[in-house]
Amino acid sequence: MxxxxxxxxxxxxxxxxxxxxxxxxxxxxxxxxxxxxxxxxxxxxxxxxxxxxxxxxxxxxxxxxxxxxxxxxxxxxxxxxxxxxxxxxxxxxxxxxxxxxxxxxxxxxxxxxxxxxxxxxxxxxxxxxxxxxxxxxxxxxxxxxxxxxxxxxxxxxxxxxxxxxxxxxxxxxxxxxxxxxxxxxxxxxxxxxxxxxxxTTSVPLPGLWLFLLIVLGVLIFLAVFTSATMHLIQWRRRRSLRRRVANGEVDLEALGIKRLVVPRKMLDKVPLRTYVASEPSRPPSPSPASAPQPSSEPSQPLRTLAPPSPPLPPAPTATLSVPPPRLPPNSRAYSQPSCSICLDDFTSHVTTVRELDCNHIFHPACIDSFLETQSSLCPVCKRSTLPKGYVPPELTNATVRRERRLRHRRRREEQRRTAETEGRRGWLERLGIGIGRGGSESLEMRPRGGVQGRRLRRATGVVRNDNGAVSQGLDGYEARVRGRWQRGFSAVFPGFR
Amino acid sequence: MSSSKRITKEYGELENDPIPGVTIKPIDQDMYNWDIEMSGPAGTPYANGTFKVRLTLPTEYPFKPPTIAFKTKIYHPNVSNDDKGNMCLGMLRTDDWKPSCKLRTVLTLAMKLLNEPDTNDAVETSIVEQMKSNHDAYVQRAKEWTKTYAV
Structure with a gap:
């Protein structure tokens, strides 16, 4: 030695x-x-x-x-x-x-x-x-x-x-x-x-090995430190998003950020009623607020025949055109004749239907499986069945990221828009021309269009990648495309893309 | 499964009251894949052509949107020019699909797109460019393709 x-x-x-x-x-x-x-x-x-x-x-x-x-x-x-x-x-x-x-x-x-x-x-x-x-x-x-x-x-x-x-x-x-x-x-x-x-009395590490060990140690420390920091940041972002969702500042589903489902407990609170066909002589009045959908859309339900609200049973019904005694208990008359999920007709006085807040009715079996697995939005008018400020039990980092991206893009667009209008004003003032209405309008539309475009590309991507098996939600799709390594990486370093 | 019941129902409706220009081949064993023939509307570059279309329904139908794919090559801004031939319909996007939409609406809309392509929502942007810059060349090309592949 x-x-x-x-x-x-x-x-x-x-x-x-x-x-x-x-x-x-x-x-x-x-x-x-x-x-x-x-x-x-x-x-x-x-x-x-x-x-x-x-x-x-x-x-x-x-x-x-x-x-x-x-x-x-x-x-x-x-x-x-x-x-x-x-x-x-x-x-x-x-x-x-x-x-x-x-x-x-x-x-x-x-x-x-x-x-x-x-x-x-x-x-x-x-x-x-x-x-x-x-x-x-x-x-x-x-x-x-x-x-x-x-x-x-x-x-x-x-x-x-x-x-x-x-x-x-x-x-x-x-x-x-x-x-x-x-x-x-x-x-x-x-x-x-x-x-x-x-x-030699002991085996001192040769210089090179010692150096490598130190470098390795530093690297591991940095990795652990970065990981911990990123986890902390992501945790804080999740918490912040949760708060903003609870305050009603962010509507996850309306923005297309996350697909929400309705838990069984909340679903049970949505009323079940016995379907009664509305008087056929009465012409269905088209609701002006109905979604702009093609002609096959079932018409909006009529509320005119319904008692105003259940806690007020002795309300005078004499002014209404339908005599109430024939109606079974807890029933209502609807103009919507069939379930728009299975397309089957309801049978008057027999079929039990679930009525959403937007007054659209469905077979409980049809709507329940939809709300529990697919979306919290009404299949007809896309109105949310969840209360405002409902925070989904799991808010993932992917959701946080999507919301941030959307928010940042909006802010950037806003900044650009103000910068552009200001810049244009300067230009136009020099040229002596007023600002065209159309120009600013198209700019206003841009952020939404951008989101739509992005969403469209993603949607077609899904379609192209798996013919028919379009079952993957947005999260599922992303998770599947990413490899195991990438998933591991993003588990250690959340927030990297 | 409620999806098969609804699909059968919709198929029956379309069989009894077919959409003009749309022929649906009978579904035998696989009701989730429909073979459809669309005839090109008169007055368009696609006239006289018969386009084979595959309508694919997910098992979650009607919760998830169906997809439409052209098996016959077609020179159209809303149909992707690859071996899949996907047709891009706004209402078929995952986020915009509503379970209350019927296949009749989907197919009617697809026919409408053959009649008048939607340049605002196109897959093949190059065709849109051509339609804007040189519409005659587009018509010429689309006619050629129809003649070659669809007649």
Missing amino acids: AATSVRSFLVVIPDPLIPGLKANPGGKAHSAKDSDFSLHVTDPNVVTLHTADVPRNSEVKGLLHFPILSEDSECFLKALPGNTTISDGLNASDFSAIGFAPWKDPACNKVILKAATQDTANLKGFLFYTEDHEPPPSSSNNYWSGVEFKKLQFPVYAIGGLEGQHLKNAYLKWGNSDQTAEDVEGNFGSPRVFVKIAT
Whole structure:
């Protein structure tokens, strides 16, 4: 594994050759007493050139040893000052050794490494130092080319020039001398420079991975934050729309924003009556408020024969033309002869009909399934059967979006219209012409036309996409066209289109 | 299902009192798809032509609108010029459809469109352009198509 730190200090090795002195028992080396040399080099200043399968969390340690080259060799002269002789006694000894040399030209580097493997029996590793770089270049740098580290049995590390000089001086002063020194336990022997190279203690994430993780984390945070914000915004918009619907400012169904249905509970409040045919002699008076529909439209019901309202039974009926005693209880006379959903005729005094607020009557079975599943608008006149300010139980984001779009478009049109009229006025004033009535009228019609056009396109889209199966409502159609991914996306980020 | 009852009823009415120029083929097993032949009204570029039309009724009929598709190619601003040949009728839009509308009204309106195309509510805007700029060319083209496909 890669080295994280290099520590160096002096130790005293037993030297039985010195007579009269108490030798270090057991041949063990101890730290030197009163030594002022110590070196600690950490990560950026230590470079691992070759790991040689050194296990993680271990230490490569040994006594510093300069490989003995033939002393007149060019490389030796380059590495150490003249007339230096290597006499640390570590060659051919049993002590663990760490080779040490400056990083020179490729030829010398090879020679030095070869010498190191040859002259020590127990080489644990090699430590190069750079003479011209501080800190050493990274292990991938071209600076370290020329030596095939992979073939070496021992790990190779490098430190920077400053520490390298420091270590070299210590080696020449103590590690290579035959002076005597005392260790911490009072034994005497020869001082030597001890080097301990610690490999990685934990697995710090490589820079790139860490960077990617940070980026990923930031992205996730942003996504979550955006999602939460958008959910909040959508929630507030839903709430606002709900409020405006309840206040009667927005009529969802009339604007074509959302198809509403009538819940069963409200449907039960719509009165059921027994149908009584109106007097045939009485000509049906066409209602002026009837929708502009083709001729086949059933005529509007007549209210003239009905009692004014149920809570007032004793109202004088003498003025009415039909004698009431024949009418069954809770019945009314209607001019509408058939149910416009199934087209079947009602049977007078027999058929039970449901009467909507707009006085149109239907078979309960027909109208109930229509109001419960299709629309809350009367199938004949499109008047809503829901009370004003009714808020549907579910207001989806799609509804909110549609309402917003419509509102914005209206506002834009309005702005454009005012801008245009103002602009035109300026123009026309210059030209001395009055504003044409037709022009402003067509502009007024535009917003509605725009909506219609949009709706028409959507409607034809439905028709073209599924022949016959036009059962999908607007929401259903949109949901079906959008893919699963898109649906997931809009669930996380509501409000994006 | 109330839809089949109503469809049968409407079919019966149309059979007893047919719309001039509109022939409805008998419905055998599939009452939701009507094969109709419309003859081009005299005095229009579609005269003498017989146009096959498919009327498709949704299962939710009359709650959902039917669709009209021309199986015979026709050069008409309100009929889409593709293999579907959808006819665009205002009352057939999902939002504007009323269950009280009868098929008789729908077919009458379709015939009326053959008589006089509605340029304000067209699918094929290019034909509208042509009708406005060069009406003779439109008539010529529509006649050619009628001759080629509908006679």
